[in-house]
Amino acid sequence: MSTPTTRAVINVDLGGPVINRHLYGHFAEHLGRCIYGGFWVGEDSELPNVGGIRTDVVEALRALNIPNLRWPGGCFADEYHWQDGIGPRQDRPIMVNTHWGNVEENNHFGTHEFMALCELLGADPYVNGNVGSGTVREMSEWVEYLTRDGDSPMVRQRKANGREKAWRVPFWGIGNEAWGCGGNMRPEAYADEARRFATFLRDHGDNKLYRIAAGANDDNLAWTEALMKAVSCLGCGNKPRGFFQGISFHYYTHDGDGIHRSHATDFDDTQYYRTMIKAADIDRVIKAHRAVMDSYDPAGVVGLVCDEWGTWWQVDEGTNPGFLQQQNTLRDALVAGLHFDIFHSHAERLIMANIAQTVNVLQSMILTDDQGGLVLTPTYHVFEMNKGHQDAASLAVHQPGGPATIDVDGTALAQVTASASRKGDTVLISAGNLSLDSGTMIDFDLRGGSVSAARGRILTADRPQAHNTVAEPTAVAPVELEVRVTDGHLIADLPPHSFATIEVDLAS
Ligand code: AHR
Numbered sequence: 280m281s282t283p284t285t286r287a288v289i290n291v292d293l294g295g296p297v298i299n300r301h302l303y304g305h306f307a308e309h310l311g312r313c314i315y316g317g318f319w320v321g322e323d324s325e326l327p328n329v330g331g332i333r334t335d336v337v338e339a340l341r342a343l344n345i346p347n348l349r350w351p352g353g354c355f356a357d358e359y360h361w362q363d364g365i366g367p368r369q370d371r372p373i374m375v376n377t378h379w380g381n382v383e384e385n386n387h388f389g390t391h392e393f394m395a396l397c398e399l400l401g402a403d404p405y406v407n408g409n410v411g412s413g414t415v416r417e418m419s420e421w422v423e424y425l426t427r428d429g430d431s432p433m434v435r436q437r438k439a440n441g442r443e444k445a446w447r448v449p450f451w452g453i454g455n456e457a458w459g460c461g462g463n464m465r466p467e468a469y470a471d472e473a474r475r476f477a478t479f480l481r482d483h484g485d486n487k488l489y490r491i492a493a494g495a496n497d498d499n500l501a502w503t504e505a506l507m508k509a510v511s512c513l514g515c516g517n518k519p520r521g522f523f524q525g526i527s528f529h530y531y532t533h534d535g536d537g538i539h540r541s542h543a544t545d546f547d548d549t550q551y552y553r554t555m556i557k558a559a560d561i562d563r564v565i566k567a568h569r570a571v572m573d574s575y576d577p578a579g580v581v582g583l584v585c586d587e588w589g590t591w592w593q594v595d596e597g598t599n600p601g602f603l604q605q606q607n608t609l610r611d612a613l614v615a616g617l618h619f620d621i622f623h624s625h626a627e628r629l630i631m632a633n634i635a636q637t638v639n640v641l642q643s644m645i646l647t648d649d650q651g652g653l654v655l656t657p658t659y660h661v662f663e664m665n666k667g668h669q670d671a672a673s674l675a676v677h678q679p680g681g682p683a684t685i686d687v688d689g690t691a692l693a694q695v696t697a698s699a700s701r702k703g704d705t706v707l708i709s710a711g712n713l714s715l716d717s718g719t720m721i722d723f724d725l726r727g728g729s730v731s732a733a734r735g736r737i738l739t740a741d742r743p744q745a746h747n748t749v750a751e752p753t754a755v756a757p758v759e760l761e762v763r764v765t766d767g768h769l770i771a772d773l774p775p776h777s778f779a780t781i782e783v784d785l786a787s
Pocket of ligand 1: 308352353354355455456587635636641
């Protein structure tokens with residue numbers, strides 16, 4: 280039997296909206312082993328570090344061109360008081376991280392350490408302030424401490440702590456999940472709080488803050504509408520008022536709630552396909568939020584930000600349930616590839632996304648141990664293979680007649696999803712085959728330019744449960760994919776459960 284073919288047409292001369300590089304953003308919370316034991320080992324550690332930050336973690340992440348890093352939470356942000364995390368480390372107070380494992384937090388990783396981490400990574404800081412248990416003054420002073428030059432009470436304090444120059448902080452979150460751990464507020468009450476807090480989040484000097492209001496969970500459209508009403512009005516035609524510039528939402532992928540979530544590495548075919556259905560459904564959720572935003576802000580001034588996304592499984596055996604530590608398989612990588620295809624298609628309104636979380640928590644890029652072991656996860660490889668999409672012009676990928684589909688509990692899952700972009704004379708195409716048992720031959724017809732060379736890479740394994748460990752770090756790692764170029768067509772074999780990228784040079 281011959282392999283079925285997946286045909287698509289890509290017009291390389293018809294560039295669409297630019298894929299904001301911030302769609303490849305990250306998230307690091309004081310949660311489990313993300314900060315402590317992940318990024319931060321302390322200056323006295325035997326593991327190589329720069330000022331306490333683990334060197335091999337930074338090196339691995341630099342290869343992803345991480346555009347921004349969100350910190351310090353999540354739920355933690357709404358109980359974090361930034362003044363506890365500055366000054367000599369031995370004098371910093373200990374607090375209890377009540378959200379995550381009820382463990383003591385010694386505040387050794389604070390504002391200066393976070394800014395140093397961003398500098399090492401080459402990433403823009405995205406600081407999330409405390410609305411739930413903090414004050415307007417506290418948040419306003421944090422912005423002043425970070426971003427003001429000249430002389431002021433906060434500037435003097437920063438200089439006394441060893442930092443002369445102001446930092447640049449482009450992104451600021453006004454609380455987190457205000458409908459839940461951030462204060463259990465109702466949408467209108469939070470919308471007013473967001474306006475009040477935002478009023479005192481000043482632009483100091485030439486630092487311009489992009490303020491992001493804490494948004495909905497999944498498809499809670501009432502929340503988005505309350506926030507849009509707080510900055511604009513239906514049909515009044517004026518530009519939204521600039522209290523905040525972005526609105527977030529969170530979307531996690533799993534195949535059931537609570538204890539019904541599958542195990543990170545031990546799952547069956549049904550659980551695999553239900554995961555893909557849930558991951559694909561973020562398209563409907565983004566469209567729904569966009570529709571609300573379009574009706575209040577047709578010019579698209581307010582940005583949509585998905586500042587927490589990723590898979591959420593049962594925790595690894597023997598770990599603190601509050602640490603959310605999980606392995607990461609080829610299934611996770613395919614979820615990431617699918618999300619990026621969808622994110623690219625919403626490039627017009629979706630300006631940022633942050634995977635939860637970068638190291639040792641939920642769908643991480645990197646797993647570490649205290650002996651110096653470091654594992655790059657399959658998800659890491661998708662971020663690396665896809666990095667050429669950052670700030671490239673999106674290109675539509677048309678599958679004539681629609682993609683072949685897989686029936687999952689009565690819902691159709693597209694077998695092959697793809698997206699493409701162009702930067703200069705280079706086109707990058709990403710494609711995932713989500714079927715567990717059917718390979719396909721892709722035949723992508725590139726029109727509007729002539730192909731001079733094509734290089735392919737593929738990420739797959741003999742089963743979707745495959746994952747990397749310290750003992751076997753490259754069980755899932757990209758290898759070369761053979762791509763044939765014939766009359767502007769790119770032809771390649773995509774085996775079951777695989778993700779591939781093809782980089783194409785166009786003749787200029
Ligand atoms: O990423 C883990 C947690 O999930 C975050 O702290 C919270 O915002 C969300 O519920």
